[in-house]
Amino acid sequence: xxxxxxxxxxxxxxxxxxxxxxxxxxxxxxxxxxxxxxxxxxxxxxxxxxxxxxxxxxxxxxxxxxxxxxxxxxxxxxxxxxxxxxxxxxxxxxxxxxxxxxxxxxxxxxxxxxxxxxxxxxxxxxxxxxxxxx
Amino acid sequence: xxxxxxxxxxxxxxxxxxxxxxxxxxxxxxxxxxxxxxxxxxxxxxxxxxxxxxxxxxxxxxxxxxxxxxxxxxxxxxxxxxxxxxxxxxxxxxxxxxxxxxxxxxxxxxxxxxxxxxxxxxxxxxxxxxxxxxxxxxxxxxxxxxxxxxxxxxxxxxxxxxxxxxxxxxxxxxxxxxxxxxxxxxxxxxxxxxxxxxxxxxxxxxxxxxxxxxxxxxxxxxxxxxxxxxxxxxxxxxxxxxxxxxxxxxxxxxxxxxxxxxxxxxxxxxxxxxxxxxxxxxxxxxxxxxxxxxxxxxxxxxxxxxxxxxxxxxxxxxxxxxxxxxxxxxxxxxxxxxxxxxxxxxxxxxxxxxxxxxxxxxxxxxxxxxxxxxxxxxxxxxxxxxxxxxxxxxxxxxxxxxxxxxxxxxxxxxxxxxxxxxxxxxxxxxxxxxxxxxxxxxxxxxxxxxxxxxxxxxxxxxxxxxxxxxxxxxxxxxxxxxxxxxxxxxxxxxxxxxxxxxxxxxxxxxxxxxxxxxxxxxxxxxxxxxxxxxxxxxxxxxxxxxxxxxxxxxxxxxxxxxxxxxxxxxxxxxxxxxxxxxxxxxxxxxxxxxxxxxxxxxxxxxxxxxxxxxxx
Numbered sequence: 001x002x003x004x005x006x007x008x009x010x011x012x013x014x015x016x017x018x019x020x021x022x023x024x025x026x027x028x029x030x031x032x033x034x035x036x037x038x039x040x041x042x043x044x045x046x047x048x049x050x051x052x053x054x055x056x057x058x059x060x061x062x063x064x065x066x067x068x069x070x071x072x073x074x075x076x077x078x079x080x081x082x083x084x085x086x087x088x089x090x091x092x093x094x095x096x097x098x099x100x101x102x103x104x105x106x107x108x109x110x111x112x113x114x115x116x117x118x119x120x121x122x123x124x125x126x127x128x129x130x131x132x133x134x
Numbered sequence: 135x136x137x138x139x140x141x142x143x144x145x146x147x148x149x150x151x152x153x154x155x156x157x158x159x160x161x162x163x164x165x166x167x168x169x170x171x172x173x174x175x176x177x178x179x180x181x182x183x184x185x186x187x188x189x190x191x192x193x194x195x196x197x198x199x200x201x202x203x204x205x206x207x208x209x210x211x212x213x214x215x216x217x218x219x220x221x222x223x224x225x226x227x228x229x230x231x232x233x234x235x236x237x238x239x240x241x242x243x244x245x246x247x248x249x250x251x252x253x254x255x256x257x258x259x260x261x262x263x264x265x266x267x268x269x270x271x272x273x274x275x276x277x278x279x280x281x282x283x284x285x286x287x288x289x290x291x292x293x294x295x296x297x298x299x300x301x302x303x304x305x306x307x308x309x310x311x312x313x314x315x316x317x318x319x320x321x322x323x324x325x326x327x328x329x330x331x332x333x334x335x336x337x338x339x340x341x342x343x344x345x346x347x348x349x350x351x352x353x354x355x356x357x358x359x360x361x362x363x364x365x366x367x368x369x370x371x372x373x374x375x376x377x378x379x380x381x382x383x384x385x386x387x388x389x390x391x392x393x394x395x396x397x398x399x400x401x402x403x404x405x406x407x408x409x410x411x412x413x414x415x416x417x418x419x420x421x422x423x424x425x426x427x428x429x430x431x432x433x434x435x436x437x438x439x440x441x442x443x444x445x446x447x448x449x450x451x452x453x454x455x456x457x458x459x460x461x462x463x464x465x466x467x468x469x470x471x472x473x474x475x476x477x478x479x480x481x482x483x484x485x486x487x488x489x490x491x492x493x494x495x496x497x498x499x500x501x502x503x504x505x506x507x508x509x510x511x512x513x514x515x516x517x518x519x520x521x522x523x524x525x526x527x528x529x530x531x532x533x534x535x536x537x538x539x540x541x542x543x544x545x546x547x548x549x550x551x552x553x554x555x556x557x558x559x560x561x562x563x564x565x566x567x568x569x570x571x572x573x574x575x576x577x578x579x580x581x582x583x584x585x586x587x588x589x590x591x592x593x594x595x596x597x598x599x600x601x602x603x604x605x606x607x608x609x610x611x612x613x614x615x616x617x618x619x620x621x622x623x624x625x626x627x628x629x630x631x632x633x634x635x636x637x638x639x640x641x642x643x644x645x646x647x648x649x650x651x652x653x654x655x656x657x658x659x660x661x662x663x664x665x666x667x668x669x670x671x672x673x674x675x676x677x678x679x680x681x682x683x684x685x686x687x688x689x690x691x692x693x694x695x696x697x698x699x700x701x702x703x704x705x706x707x708x709x710x711x712x713x714x715x716x717x718x719x720x721x722x723x724x725x726x727x728x729x730x731x732x733x734x735x736x737x738x739x740x741x742x743x744x745x746x747x748x749x750x
Contacts, residue, residue, distance in 0.1 A: 022555060119543075
């Protein structure tokens with residue numbers, strides 16, 4: 001099993017956060033999981049990691065609909081950060097709006113990071129897939 | 135030979151003869167001449183006697199020579215008329231008579247020539263002849279024939295033209311009866327009989343337009359005139375003319391027919407038709423145009439321009455169009471214009487104007503056609519607004535279905551995930567934790583369903599009756615309900631709305647709307663100051679705009695503007711932010727045909743402007 005150093009979960013719904021954590025626990029070896037309730041807190045966290053020269057998360061689970069700064073706004077800011085490594089960003093949303101899907105395609109083509117699009121609920125199989133491709 | 139004395143005496147006698155007379159010897163010399171002869175033939179200063187006969191008598195002499203042994207005759211072959219040109223070049227005519235001259239022994243010793251000037255008579259004769267010719271010519275050209283009835287002899291005379299009109303040959307001899315027979319039975323025959331009768335009896339002239347059938351069976355229109363002639367107050371006959379006006383009458387009829395056709399056509403077209411002169415005065419209008427101008431009689435419209443029927447602005451525009459057409463000589467096709475009449479009624483016309491150009495290329499006016507498309511226009515507008523309503527409703531529906539799907543999915547996804555954990559979870563305390571979460575997820579789902587129901591209610595009850603409500607009365611009610619909340623937050627409400635302001639709204643909605651905006655303002659108050667909320671209102675067209683201004687946190691509209699009124703969108707890190715209030719409020723405002731706008735500055739505060747539509 002691959003070992004992951006740092007995983008980020010960005011979601012304002014505690015149940016989703018609980019679920020994702022629980023599944024990760026059972027299928028992945030990792031050092032740290034950090035959870036943020038909205039995009040703003042998450043991007044500030046990443047900027048702090050950069051400042052302190054700490055390791056950035058290798059996998060990010062990102063919700064779209066959040067207060068203050070939503071998933072898209074986070075993504076917009078995140079891909080503009082000077083990060084050389086390829087980070088696995090997994091959008092996890094309950095939106096089935098075609099606009100969101102097109103936005104994802106647009107962002108995926110704009111960045112060297114690997115961005116995937118997943119509908120809630122995500123299952124164990126998907127988590128394994130995600131971790132594998134990271 | 136004549137003796138001297140005797141000669142001189144005779145001479146004296148001869149001189150006094152009343153007519154111009156000359157006595158000529160057998161050797162053609164004038165022996166005697168009367169004074170008159172001398173004057174006429176200009177012998178005045180010359181010796182007449184003994185001179186040979188002058189040129190002027192050549193003919194007389196020729197005659198004499200031809201008949202040397204003639205005797206006095208009664209057959210007047212010894213008479214003739216000769217032309218003579220005097221020394222001044224005047225043309226004169228003389229009638230002469232030549233008679234033998236005898237001496238006592240009845241010996242012929244010469245001839246007596248007597249002359250009389252007949253120049254005047256000759257001139258009259260030739261003038262008469264010319265006149266007759268002229269008349270004949272004239273009647274032929276004018277197709278105007280002459281007829282004359284001699285009542286004494288009971289004969290009817292037709293000139294050649296009259297005969298031509300009747301299409302009879304030149305030998306035809308008419309009578310009053312056959313003449314009448316040519317007229318068409320009915321009106322024409324009755325009329326001619328009547329006028330003939332009254333002319334003969336009462337001496338009345340006539341002038342009638344009648345129809346006749348010619349000898350060849352052709353129908354003709356003629357103008358027949360006649361008047362009685364009298365001699366010494368006694369009626370002796372009738373004289374008159376015939377004029378063939380068939381061609382004229384036919385073309386007149388054709389013109390009349392065409393005119394009638396054209397008139398019927400333009401009067402029955404479902405268009406307003408008009409012709410204007412260079413000053414834009416109407417010089418022809420059809421019935422629709424007359425009626426549109428509010429009249430029955432076209433004379434009320436003719437000669438007037440558009441300023442007489444439309445308001446100044448419309449009339450000015452129409453005149454500009456007229457001038458453009460007449461100056462550029464180019465037709466104006468399909469111009470759409472709202473015409474406002476003096477009484478304020480409006481009609482949308484689709485008008486075409488075409489310049490009227492004479493053969494010489496000079497423009498003398500224009501012809502216009504207008505079709506009333508007001509109804510069409512109204513239908514078009516209704517259709518447009520219907521399309522707007524439909525597309526906005528369609529958008530709302532798509533939005534709503536996304537909201538529904540998203541919100542239901544987020545809860546059901548959680549439920550399904552948690553149930554998945556529960557079936558495999560062995561740890562008892564973990565199991566309880568999961569069940570607790572399941573309950574939360576289920577409650578969330580129920581709440582979401584309630585909220586969605588509320589939104590559906592608002593959007594399906596768009597026909598809720600609006601009532602005029604005193605705005606301040608409602609504000610006071612809301613303030614009372616929020617009393618404790620306001621005190622707890624140290625909030626102050628400044629109401630600048632006049633007590634007179636009345637808005638037309640659904641009463642139950644206004645409570646939610648006011649409560650939602652006021653609590654929102656206080657929830658997102660600045661941590662540095664106590665909340666102050668200012669309410670004001672103004673009237674803009676069909677809207678009463680109520681503004682609610684706070685001094686709270688403010689929202690970055692660039693980032694969140696599009697999500698401000700979205701469902702479950704929150705922008706502040708506040709625990710009790712549910713993101714449902716503004717969404718429902720907006721739906722209620724829109725259900726009353728209103729709208730809402732927002733201004734905000736982060737750190738300063740926010741103003742919501744609510745447009746209440748006062749129309750039903």
